[in-house]
Amino acid sequence: MKKQSPWIEIPQVESFEHLRSAVNGYTYSRVILTALDLDIFTVIGIKSWTVRTLARALDASQRGTDILCRNLASLGLLLLEDGRYSNSPLSAAELNKKSPDYRGAYLALLQRHWDEWSQLTHIVKSGKPIEDDKLVTEDEDRRAFTWAMHHRSRDKAPQIAKSIDLRNATTLLDVGGGPGTYTLEILAKWPKLHATLGDRPAALQVARAVARKHPAGDRLTYLPLDFMYEDIPDTYDAIFLSNVIHIYGPDENIKLLKKIKAALNPGGKIIIQDFFLWDKKGLSPIETNLFAITMLLYTEAGNTYSAEEVKTWMTKAGFRKVTSVPTAEEPLLEATLPAKKP
Numbered sequence: 001m002k003k004q005s006p007w008i009e010i011p012q013v014e015s016f017e018h019l020r021s022a023v024n025g026y027t028y029s030r031v032i033l034t035a036l037d038l039d040i041f042t043v044i045g046i047k048s049w050t051v052r053t054l055a056r057a058l059d060a061s062q063r064g065t066d067i068l069c070r071n072l073a074s075l076g077l078l079l080l081e082d083g084r085y086s087n088s089p090l091s092a093a094e095l096n097k098k099s100p101d102y103r104g105a106y107l108a109l110l111q112r113h114w115d116e117w118s119q120l121t122h123i124v125k126s127g128k129p130i131e132d133d134k135l136v137t138e139d140e141d142r143r144a145f146t147w148a149m150h151h152r153s154r155d156k157a158p159q160i161a162k163s164i165d166l167r168n169a170t171t172l173l174d175v176g177g178g179p180g181t182y183t184l185e186i187l188a189k190w191p192k193l194h195a196t197l198g199d200r201p202a203a204l205q206v207a208r209a210v211a212r213k214h215p216a217g218d219r220l221t222y223l224p225l226d227f228m229y230e231d232i233p234d235t236y237d238a239i240f241l242s243n244v245i246h247i248y249g250p251d252e253n254i255k256l257l258k259k260i261k262a263a264l265n266p267g268g269k270i271i272i273q274d275f276f277l278w279d280k281k282g283l284s285p286i287e288t289n290l291f292a293i294t295m296l297l298y299t300e301a302g303n304t305y306s307a308e309e310v311k312t313w314m315t316k317a318g319f320r321k322v323t324s325v326p327t328a329e330e331p332l333l334e335a336t337l338p339a340k341k342p
């Protein structure tokens with residue numbers, strides 16, 4: 001069975017109606033973002049509400065609350081029964097601050113994107129990232145971003161970990177591992193493995209907090225480093241590079257891949273996860289191209305790349321026989337170095 005895309009289907013724009021539909025994509029975003037701004041899902045909590053009482057609790061107009069709630073119910077984020085609104089299972093669990101499964105840090109990142117994406121025309125002209133005091137520069141912003149990554153990936157990580165074969169490895173380095181969400185799930189799958197998380201100190205603070213609550217957390221150690229300026233100080237049986245190459249340009253990535261090759265033991269494996277383009281022209285999937293816009297807004301040289309281009313860089317860095325490994329989501333790229341001759 002074909003996997004259903006989690007994205008709202010936007011058709012190829014071949015008619016004015018398609019164009020209208022594509023341009024109006026922002027209307028869905030705005031309705032949901034306004035609901036988040038008003039914290040409506042937390043206010044609703046486990047109760048059901050009439051529009052009148054909900055408007056009062058939100059300190060919002062009755063007319064505005066009525067129209068907003070109707071839209072949220074049309075989208076499936078609220079349920080409407082006998083004139084009363086309540087949370088859907090998703091809203092109750094993941095959009096409600098009082099729920100243990102709340103994805104607040106990631107939602108905050110999405111809320112911030114609204115203003116920043118509005119600067120796209122200017123950014124396309126300048127080719128330079130947003131100069132914004134809200135960008136991830138200070139430690140606090142970096143910690144918030146790292147929590148956002150954890151809230152983004154925590155249910156995807158076990159799925160990806162299932163597809164990573166580390167039966168021959170006892171040591172793993174996660175380069176730019178952020179909150180460690182993926183590595184902790186990889187550790188859970190391979191009980192003899194020990195992992196090291198290499199990232200900036202502020203990201204590692206978040207990783208420590210995440211690991212403290214994870215059963216495999218005691219097999220994780222932390223390596224504060226800037227991998228673009230520093231060498232990797234040790235060698236490992238496997239290195240994981242997840243969602244890092246899109247932050248950088250081709251030359252920086254080739255340099256990083258060379259460092260990674262130098263830090264692998266004989267027989268060692270590199271595993272790369274990212275948003276790849278899979279067709280020859282680099283037009284598909286559209287979500288990967290949209291993600292390149294995010295990189296245009298936030299980074300000096302980041303982009304999204306075709307799997308073919310990344311394979312070429314890996315070959316330049318000295319890896320042979322790069323393969324694509326299927327996962328429940330997008331395939332990973334992998335290569336294994338030759339084992340030491342006996």
Ligand SMILES: C[S@@+](CC[C@H](N)C(=O)[O-])C[C@H]1O[C@@H](n2cnc3c(N)ncnc32)[C@H](O)[C@@H]1O
Nearest residue numbers: 149176177178199200203225226227228242243
């Ligand atoms: C998009 S996040 C990905 C986090 C994690 N690997 C994942 O897939 O969820 C990129 C991570 O790379 C780290 N990073 C980027 N450039 C870095 C550098 N030059 N040195 C150390 N860490 C870096 C960031 O701090 C961030 O944690």
